[in-house]
Amino acid sequence: MSSPAATLTAPVAEAAPLAPRKALVDSLKPLLVDVALPLAAYYALKAAGLSTFGALAWSSVVPAVRTVWGAVRERRLNGLAALMVSVNAVSLLLGLVSGDPRLMLLKDSGVSSIIGLAFLVTALRGRPMLSAGLRPWLTRGEAAKTAAWERLSAGSPDFRRAEIRFSAIWGGALLTECALRAAGAYTVPVETMVWAGTVLMVVSMVLAFLVSGRFGVVPMERMIAAEAEAPSER
Incomplete structure (x- = not known):
């Protein structure tokens, strides 16, 4: 039979190894949301039959919203999101x-x-x-x-x-x-x-x-x- 102290500390010991993993995921979120998600959306929309212009436009929605939201609410420019918006904008213009x-x-x-x-x-x-x-x-x-x-x-x-x-x-x-x-x-x-x-x-x-x-x-x-x-x- 385990002691009360052991019972209380066991969950902490089991959860401890998850902390670095969670920190890594949290630090990767900007890359996933601002870069990976728009790229994945672009290729998915292209595979679904959307035109290059349409796929670029729709895949720009998330980074565009994050750029505007950061500028308005947090009064700072989200660099990665703004970069993806700029890249897609140039692609759209050249695609015309x-x-x-x-x-x-x-x-x-x-x-x-x-x-x-x-x-x-x-x-x-x-x-x-x-x-x-x-x-x-x-x-x-x-x-x-x-x-x-x-x-x-x-x-x-x-x-x-x-x-x-x-x-x-x-x-x-x-x-x-x-x-x-x-x-x-x-x-x-x-x-x-x-x-x-x-x-x-x-x-x-x-x-x-x-x-x-x-x-x-x-x-x-x-x-x-x-x-x-x-x-x-x-």
């Missing part, structure tokens, strides 16, 4: 242009340029947008690592520089890809550029992943691990 296959090839370049510019501008302003998506993966919902991130982001110049480098590298990679695809759209045969554009995208993503990992993620991981362990060493 028909007849020239080379202009249609520029559509993806236009989208990449907006995303890359947003990453680069927020990095140069010292408020890197990609940090919101990077934080859940580096902290994994662990309280010690989350607290370490907060302290480092608020008071460590080295950590802030690593955050900025990460977003700047991705922004630069996307803008470079955009410039190359735009140039290729009018200098390379359309049939060639259709597959070459995909190759450019894959190469730029792989390079951005490797370089940003080396100069952004790795230093940040080390600083977070050291900061998270520091309190227990004192």
Whole structure:
């Protein structure tokens, strides 16, 4: 027969491992709502037979509402939601242009340029947008690592520089890809550029992943691990 103390503490012990998981889910919610949901809605609507224009328009509803709601009620701009609205708006405008296959090839370049510019501008302003998506993966919902991130982001110049480098590298990679695809759209045969554009995208993503990992993620991981362990060493 278990003691009253054991009975009271058992649920707490069982629930404890769920806390990091819940924290991770909570930190991922902005990405899921502002990025994953609109993308999933777009492809689902396309599969259901809706036109590209209609799918883009309807998939923009959630991020558009969140952008307006944040601006009106919270008096702040929801960066990820606003970015998705901007990307879809450009896609809709470019989608209205028909007849020239080379202009249609520029559509993806236009989208990449907006995303890359947003990453680069927020990095140069010292408020890197990609940090919101990077934080859940580096902290994994662990309280010690989350607290370490907060302290480092608020008071460590080295950590802030690593955050900025990460977003700047991705922004630069996307803008470079955009410039190359735009140039290729009018200098390379359309049939060639259709597959070459995909190759450019894959190469730029792989390079951005490797370089940003080396100069952004790795230093940040080390600083977070050291900061998270520091309190227990004192």
